[in-house]
Amino acid sequence: MDRLELIAEAINDLRRVFQVIQEYSKEVEHTTGLTSSQLWAIKVLADGAPIIVSELARRMYLHPATVVGILDRLEAHGLIKRTRSKDDRRVVWVALTLKGNKLVATAPEVAQGLLAIGLEKTSLAELKEINKGLKRLVSILGAEGTLPRLILSQEVSLPLKRKKTGQTKLKPGQPGRAR
Numbered sequence: 001m002d003r004l005e006l007i008a009e010a011i012n013d014l015r016r017v018f019q020v021i022q023e024y025s026k027e028v029e030h031t032t033g034l035t036s037s038q039l040w041a042i043k044v045l046a047d048g049a050p051i052i053v054s055e056l057a058r059r060m061y062l063h064p065a066t067v068v069g070i071l072d073r074l075e076a077h078g079l080i081k082r083t084r085s086k087d088d089r090r091v092v093w094v095a096l097t098l099k100g101n102k103l104v105a106t107a108p109e110v111a112q113g114l115l116a117i118g119l120e121k122t123s124l125a126e127l128k129e130i131n132k133g134l135k136r137l138v139s140i141l142g143a144e145g146t147l148p149r150l151i152l153s154q155e156v157s158l159p160l161k162r163k164k165t166g167q168t169k170l171k172p173g174q175p176g177r178a179r
Contacts, residue, residue, distance in 0.1 A: 014137075024111035032107050034077070037150045040110040041070050042079060042100055050083070050095035061116060066150070079103060112150070 001009070025036045032039055044059050045051065053071070057064040071094060074080040079100035085091035096104065119127065138144055 021111045024109065024114075027108045028110060032103060034074075034103075035150075036110050036112055037070055038074055039104075039107055040113050041067065041074060042096065042104050043107070043110060043113055045080065045094060045096050046101065046104040050093040053082075053092050053094060056094060060112075062150070074100070 028034060028036045028039050034042075040060060041056065044056060048059075051059075053067055054064050056071075057067040060067060071080060071082065075082060077099075078097055081095055081097050083093045083095070085093065119130075122130070138146075
């Protein structure tokens, strides 16, 4: 393949990714009335609730403050219930309500969830390659300083606090951070 064909293929692959994410998002909103991020939270809860907010955030690769906003809206819809720990008032447990369980049983897949599952199954070498390519695309678009929004959402995945050294090392399953 020559240079022009490779560029065309890369652009077409990006178009495909955006198209599929948009189609998943529209289906989720049409069938559930929720955003993809809200449904993703419900699906994660269905796999292991009750769990604490910080664990939900870790499983969704998001900052806990971002997840709290999602949970506020889900609670307003009567889909989740939050319970403060009696032992430590800072700890909040989250579980699905009956209404939430009924919704998740018939809900479509969420692109963000499929993406996370697929990346978790990817080898470390491939993840490094994907990450390197994506960082290059971010650089080409001049978006290095842009805080990442959740896919097709106005909510921002807040950066993690930096350690005193100024560096934040991410561990497997830890939410990403903005640069």
